[in-house]
Amino acid sequence: LHHGGHFSWTMEAFHLGCPSLRTQLSSSLKPKHTNVAFLKTHKTASTTMQNLLFRFAERNNLTVALPVQACGHQFCYPRTFNAHLVHPHTLPPNVVTSHMRFNRAEMQRLMPNDTIYVTILREPGSMFESLFSYYNQYCQSFKRVPNGSLEAFLDEPWRYYRPDEKDSMYARNTLTFDLGGDKDRPAADVTAYARAFVAETERVFSLVMIAEYFDESLVLLRHLLSWDLEDVLYVKLNMRMSGSKHSLSPGLPFKIRAWNALDARLYDHFNASLWRQLTALGPACVAREVRLLRRAQERLVRGCFGGRLPQLRSAAQIKNKELRPWQPSAKVDIVGYDLPTNTNATWPGSLAHELCLKLIMPEVQYTRVLLRSQSLRYRRSYPLRSPQPQPQQPVRSVLPRHQQVGIQQIHREILPPGPGPASSPTATSRPAGTQSRATRVGLRPSGPQMQTP
Numbered sequence: 482l483h484h485g486g487h488f489s490w491t492m493e494a495f496h497l498g499c500p501s502l503r504t505q506l507s508s509s510l511k512p513k514h515t516n517v518a519f520l521k522t523h524k525t526a527s528t529t530m531q532n533l534l535f536r537f538a539e540r541n542n543l544t545v546a547l548p549v550q551a552c553g554h555q556f557c558y559p560r561t562f563n564a565h566l567v568h569p570h571t572l573p574p575n576v577v578t579s580h581m582r583f584n585r586a587e588m589q590r591l592m593p594n595d596t597i598y599v600t601i602l603r604e605p606g607s608m609f610e611s612l613f614s615y616y617n618q619y620c621q622s623f624k625r626v627p628n629g630s631l632e633a634f635l636d637e638p639w640r641y642y643r644p645d646e647k648d649s650m651y652a653r654n655t656l657t658f659d660l661g662g663d664k665d666r667p668a669a670d671v672t673a674y675a676r677a678f679v680a681e682t683e684r685v686f687s688l689v690m691i692a693e694y695f696d697e698s699l700v701l702l703r704h705l706l707s708w709d710l711e712d713v714l715y716v717k718l719n720m721r722m723s724g725s726k727h728s729l730s731p732g733l734p735f736k737i738r739a740w741n742a743l744d745a746r747l748y749d750h751f752n753a754s755l756w757r758q759l760t761a762l763g764p765a766c767v768a769r770e771v772r773l774l775r776r777a778q779e780r781l782v783r784g785c786f787g788g789r790l791p792q793l794r795s796a797a798q799i800k801n802k803e804l805r806p807w808q809p810s811a812k813v814d815i816v817g818y819d820l821p822t823n824t825n826a827t828w829p830g831s832l833a834h835e836l837c838l839k840l841i842m843p844e845v846q847y848t849r850v851l852l853r854s855q856s857l858r859y860r861r862s863y864p865l866r867s868p869q870p871q872p873q874q875p876v877r878s879v880l881p882r883h884q885q886v887g888i889q890q891i892h893r894e895i896l897p898p899g900p901g902p903a904s905s906p907t908a909t910s911r912p913a914g915t916q917s918r919a920t921r922v923g924l925r926p927s928g929p930q931m932q933t934p
């Protein structure tokens with residue numbers, strides 16, 4: 482571990498002569514942006530992203546909008562999102578990231594005006610294979626297929642698929658559905674609809690990440706939000722064991738794209754736009770940031786797992802219940818991790834244990850833990866609260882770097898060495914008491930409606 486203290490890796494890139502980073506240096510000194518809406522799409526590495534955002538929110542004492550208990554850990558998906566599905570103890574939020582079917586107007590009612598919208602897509606072939614395997618016992622369209630054969634489904638999808646049936650959104654154009662669109666557009670209309678839907682998605686989302694280029698996407702995210710390297714460290718979550726995966730025979734990716742034509746168009750468009758943004762940032766600099774990220778990540782993981790890389794375990798093998806990922810059925814093995822009991826060998830203290838635990842905590846458990854801690858904070862702030870939920874703190878869109886708490890120190894120790902001190906400009910928080918009534922009860926007045934093409 483490196484004990485040289487904090488440094489700015491953007492400064493390092495600057496010294497290496499990355500032209501695009503040179504012009505961005507001033508923006509990297511900006512306070513961190515803290516109002517973020519991440520649309521958690523299905524089977525796209527979104528749980529890994531959600532965990533990263535949960536940890537960022539906790540480190541910075543932000544509020545994460547969580548579902549009311551009746552919705553479980555998702556905003557009553559596949560219902561279209563409505564701000565009333567948000568638990569009152571998690572208002573007003575800085576961050577939202579739980580599964581939902583997107584609804585722009587309701588999100589704007591919930592989130593501060595300067596919220597940055599981000600989502601993630603995955604290549605349709607591997608995504609559909611993952612959906613087919615994961616939801617095989619849930620989704621009737623998949624259950625009907627003899628021998629659970631992906632090939633059989635794709636040979637005659639209309640034989641098995643019913644557009645209006647429960648859980649049909651897992652069987653066709655899932656990304657389009659999650660983004661609030663119409664997954665069953667008639668073939669004659671697909672091109673025009675896809676064009677308009679892509680344009681609308683582009684208007685709302687400042688960044689559309691791509692799962693295949695997860696680390697490169699994180700580099701863009703880090704720049705967009707003026708975050709540090711330590712803010713985008715992660716461990717891969719919600720992976721299937723290799724035995725639960727099915728390799729696609731030649732011809733299948735083509736059939737999957739044809740069946741999920743809207744998703745395929747979304748993916749192609751945003752994959753191209755991701756690479757345009759990476760090119761604009763400078764490929765050498767992106768590669769360097771990715772290397773630094775992976776190096777820091779390895780140190781973090783080794784620190785948590787007693788100097789080793791973690792062993793992947795199926796849920797049944799994980800001793801700590803808090804760390805067991807949810808299994809969709811006995812036929813699919815989802816990978817998780819168990820912490821060694823002596824993780825503190827490298828970093829002493831309970832903070833290190835907490836950091837490591839949260840890093841690998843599955844979605845359902847982390848959502849529960851977060852709801853509990855936010856409810857506690859809410860009750861402590863308002864022991865004699867009025868019937869309407871009140872804000873616990875002014876809504877912040879940016880964060881002074883010095884406000885980040887304890888666990889940050891451990892993060893600092895794992896960063897690769899580099900020159901230059903980090904600057905910590907003061908943020909411009911929105912002054913308390915300047916919000917409208919709607920903001921004070923946690924919801925914002927409706928903004929312009931999303932124009933669904």
Ligand SMILES: Nc1ncnc2c1ncn2[C@@H]1O[C@H](COP(=O)(O)OS(=O)(=O)O)[C@@H](OP(=O)(O)O)[C@H]1O
Pocket residue numbers: 522523524525526527528529607611692693695716717718719720721722
């Ligand atoms: N960092 C990173 N990069 C690339 N891919 C990753 C990453 N993290 C998770 N994964 C893969 O994402 C799949 C799980 O996606 P989600 O977490 O979105 O699933 S869920 O809808 O919330 O259940 C799941 O894919 P499959 O294993 O193919 O099912 C994970 O392996």
